[in-house]
Amino acid sequence: MLNLVLKEIAGANEPISLTVLSNKLAIEQSALEGMLAHWVRKGKLRDDDAEESSACGTGGTGGCGCACTGTDACAFVAKMPKTYSLSSGIKKDNAENTQSR
Amino acid sequence: MQEIFGDDVDTVIADRRYGWINGLVREIVQRPAANRQTVSDKIDKIVTHRLFGIPIFLMAMWVVFKMTADVSAPYLDWVDGVINGPITHWIAALLGLLDLTGTWVESLFVDGVLAGVGGVLVFVPVLMFLYLALAILEDSGYMARAAFVMDRLMHTLGLHGKSFLPMLVGFGCTVPAFYATRTLENEKDRILTGLLVPFMSCGARLPVYVLFAAVFFPQNSGAVVFWLYLLGIGTAILLGIALKNTLFKGKEQSTFVMELPPYRLPTLRSIWFHMWERTSGFVKKAWTIIMATSIILWFLMAIPVRGEGSFADTDIDHSVFAAANQIIAPVFQPLGFGNWQASSALLTGFVAKEVVVSAMSQVYAVEQAGQAEAPPTFFEDIGGIITSFVSATGDTIKSLPLIVGVNLFEDEVEEAPTELMSAIKEGFETSSGGHGALAALAFMVFVLIYTPCMSAVAAERQELGMKWTWVSIVGQLLLAWLMAFAVFQGGKLLGLG
Numbered sequence: 001m002l003n004l005v006l007k008e009i010a011g012a013n014e015p016i017s018l019t020v021l022s023n024k025l026a027i028e029q030s031a032l033e034g035m036l037a038h039w040v041r042k043g044k045l046r047d048d049d050a051e052e053s054s055a056c057g058t059g060g061t062g063g064c065g066c067a068c069t070g071t072d073a074c075a076f077v078a079k080m081p082k083t084y085s086l087s088s089g090i091k092k093d094n095a096e097n098t099q100s101r
Numbered sequence: 102m103q104e105i106f107g108d109d110v111d112t113v114i115a116d117r118r119y120g121w122i123n124g125l126v127r128e129i130v131q132r133p134a135a136n137r138q139t140v141s142d143k144i145d146k147i148v149t150h151r152l153f154g155i156p157i158f159l160m161a162m163w164v165v166f167k168m169t170a171d172v173s174a175p176y177l178d179w180v181d182g183v184i185n186g187p188i189t190h191w192i193a194a195l196l197g198l199l200d201l202t203g204t205w206v207e208s209l210f211v212d213g214v215l216a217g218v219g220g221v222l223v224f225v226p227v228l229m230f231l232y233l234a235l236a237i238l239e240d241s242g243y244m245a246r247a248a249f250v251m252d253r254l255m256h257t258l259g260l261h262g263k264s265f266l267p268m269l270v271g272f273g274c275t276v277p278a279f280y281a282t283r284t285l286e287n288e289k290d291r292i293l294t295g296l297l298v299p300f301m302s303c304g305a306r307l308p309v310y311v312l313f314a315a316v317f318f319p320q321n322s323g324a325v326v327f328w329l330y331l332l333g334i335g336t337a338i339l340l341g342i343a344l345k346n347t348l349f350k351g352k353e354q355s356t357f358v359m360e361l362p363p364y365r366l367p368t369l370r371s372i373w374f375h376m377w378e379r380t381s382g383f384v385k386k387a388w389t390i391i392m393a394t395s396i397i398l399w400f401l402m403a404i405p406v407r408g409e410g411s412f413a414d415t416d417i418d419h420s421v422f423a424a425a426n427q428i429i430a431p432v433f434q435p436l437g438f439g440n441w442q443a444s445s446a447l448l449t450g451f452v453a454k455e456v457v458v459s460a461m462s463q464v465y466a467v468e469q470a471g472q473a474e475a476p477p478t479f480f481e482d483i484g485g486i487i488t489s490f491v492s493a494t495g496d497t498i499k500s501l502p503l504i505v506g507v508n509l510f511e512d513e514v515e516e517a518p519t520e521l522m523s524a525i526k527e528g529f530e531t532s533s534g535g536h537g538a539l540a541a542l543a544f545m546v547f548v549l550i551y552t553p554c555m556s557a558v559a560a561e562r563q564e565l566g567m568k569w570t571w572v573s574i575v576g577q578l579l580l581a582w583l584m585a586f587a588v589f590q591g592g593k594l595l596g597l598g
Contacts (some may be wrong), residue, residue: 001123002116003108011354014256015263017149017249019142021358027123036358038115048263048357081245083263083284085357090103 001027005035006044010086036084048083141363145246149361154250161243162328163503165234165475169227169321170311171503175496176226177311179489181519187482194476209399212463217395220521221455223388224308229380230302235273236375240367244269249359256356260341262291263357264297268337271301272330273379275557278317279564282475284349293341293349295565296573299553300337305454306385309548310503312458316522317541323503325545333549335586383455391459393596394452398422398463417464435587436547437533438542447547465524467506536589539598543585550581 008025009016024030039045142327148157192215196207238244251265263284271278278298302310306440312330314322318446319503417423417443426441433439433447443463450457455586477485499509518526526537533540552558552574562570592598 001113001120007358015249015252015357015359017145017185018358018360019145027119027128028126031119031123035119035362036116038201040114042109081248082360083266083357083361084360085263085284 002038004034005032006039008041032089040084044087045084046087048085108585110590122467124413126402133307138480139363141242141361143439144364148243148246149250151253154246155254155340158247158250159331161238161247162330163438165231165238166330167323167504168234169307170326172497173226173230174315174322175500176229177223178427179493180226181223182489183486184215184223185519187477187547188219190476190482191479208403208413209396212402213395214392217398217459218387221308221391221459222384224311224458225380225384225457227307227311228304228383229376232376232379233372235383236372237367237570239375240365240371242362242364245359245361246359249361251400251524252359254539255341258338258342258521260296260338261285261287264290264294264341265296266333267294268301271298271303272335272571274303275299275303275553276560279557279560282564289349290563292569294346295345295561296569297337298548299557299561299573299577300333300340302333303454303521303553303557304379305554306453306457306548308458310545312522313463313525313541313545315516316526319537323382329545329549332546336550336580340580344467358410386453386455390453391455394456395459398449398460402463403423431539432582433495433547434532435590436585437536438544440528440532442545443532447551451552451555453556454548457548461525462521465521465528471569533589536598538590539592542592542598543589545587546588547581550577550584552577552581 004025005021005027008021018029018032021027025032029037035048035049036045040047102110108116147153189211192472193202193207196202196210201207228326230301235244238247248266248269251269252263255261255264266284267278267281270281275298278301279295282291282294282298284300285294285359307326307356310326311322314325363365366394400416403413403415404421405411406421406424407418407419409415422445423441429448430439430441430444433444438444442461443462446457446460449460496510529540530537555563558570558574561573565573
């Protein structure tokens with residue numbers, strides 16, 4: 001099931017919404033979020049929000065001139081949706097794994 | 102287990118758990134067909150539709166720019182009236198009490214600080230309306246859909262699907278947009294997106310468009326602003342495709358999953374918070390960077406060259422500032438705005454884009470009409486502020502139908518343009534040989550495309566490195582010149598304007 005999620009993301013030809021993925025795999029959206037979190041922990045997916053925040057550091061003073069782009073840091077930053085993307089090389093690896101099984 | 106299942110133990114256990122739970126839920130939970138689709142899902146079917154998604158996004162943008170350009174106009178006139186009326190009277194009276202009337206200090210405050218900072222503060226209502234519209238789009242959940250729809254388009258065009266997210270941030274401010282490119286893992290994608298981000302017109306450029314659209318295209322100012330924003334997006338996409346197929350030719354695009362939040366009815370508190378935070382950021386900038394720049398510009402305008410006049414008592418055309426800008430002005434001659442006033446505004450725009458308007462207000466300094474009349478009393482001023490505010494509120498409500506093309510002001514006599522507007526119009530008509538509207542359009546295109554402010558350049562250097570920052574600066578200047586040239590010369594050839 002978990003591999004199916006990864007395969008579906010890797011095989012998609014365009015960005016997909018969580019709702020579409022949930023409908024396609026007939027998996028509850030809340031369960032799907034947990035599955036994505038699993039793959040983030042395993043390093044196969046990237047949680048882009050977390051990547052961005054981790055680049056902030058702790059000594060920043062905030063504001064639009066700082067590297068932190070969260071809504072708290074700069075008033076001009078629009079709230080953007082959370083995204084998960086495949087880590088480098090996963091698409092190729094996943095396709096190979098799928099073929100070998 | 103690892104050997105049998107070909108996966109690590111954690112994944113195998115988690116997989117079995119999810120499988121078991123999913124099976125259990127399917128067997129036990131029964132949902133009526135009607136409940137399987139939420140309202141958000143139903144709206145998303147239309148809003149993120151492959152065919153309708155982009156037109157809906159364009160329509161949303163149209164409403165945003167009609168709101169910012171047309172609906173905000175009565176409040177813009179009100180703030181303009183307050184700054185050039187009561188506030189100017191009060192500063193003049195205060196300087197009179199200090200016995201500074203007629204001195205260079207008075208000129209510094211009135212022609213420097215008030216013209217510079219006031220010239221920018223006039224546009225606070227425009228930005229408030231922009232931020233109001235953006236806050237509604239964000240809080241309702243539509244902005245996420247806009248990003249999704251546009252990212253899908255970017256992906257189809259061969260660009261990185263996630264490129265549009267930083268670009269959308271760029272509508273507010275270019276600085277955080279550069280930092281938002283960090284969501285792209287691949288360096289090539291990150292640099293490419295970083296190069297495209299400045300073409301998204303930031304909020305600071307909006308006052309320039311609104312001012313010029315009001316001077317040269319008063320009947321279609323909202324449409325002009327809308328097409329300029331669209332031109333920015335179009336330029337970024339086309340340039341992106343060109344670069345992707347040449348300098349940034351590389352690996353295939355990776356896909357991603359986007360979590361679209363459910364639609365919500367925005368709360369007044371949240372909208373006010375966003376609007377206030379962003380507007381106060383703009384006002385703070387006016388009191389710091391723009392005020393400092395205005396004072397420096399005033400000093401440069403007060404120093405005479407070739408001994409014509411004395412300090413703070415010289416014709417502005419004979420000042421150090423004019424002389425310095427006359428050197429670069431010929432570069433802009435083929436674009437229709439080869440006068441020192443326009444080139445100085447563009448040059449100072451490197452500090453912050455709002456400064457373009459503030460510099461215009463200073464270089465086109467004009468004598469206020471009716472100065473010979475006795476100024477109104479303090480209470481008359483207060484009364485005037487209140488009554489004009491009520492009238493502006495009424496006009497704003499009346500101008501709401503303009504969004505859908507219904508003009509309730511048709512029967513009213515059009516207000517006379519301000520002295521600044523007349524001076525800008527005259528300046529552009531003269532420099533372009535009678536093609537003022539075309540020159541103004543070329544000027545707006547140049548402002549849209551050319552190098553962003555120094556804070557954005559600093560962020561760009563931090564994210565892309567020195568080499569790509571220089572490529573970006575030079576490239577944007579060249580592209581801005583070429584596009585403005587095409588607008589002005591092409592328009593002349595076609596007999597427009």
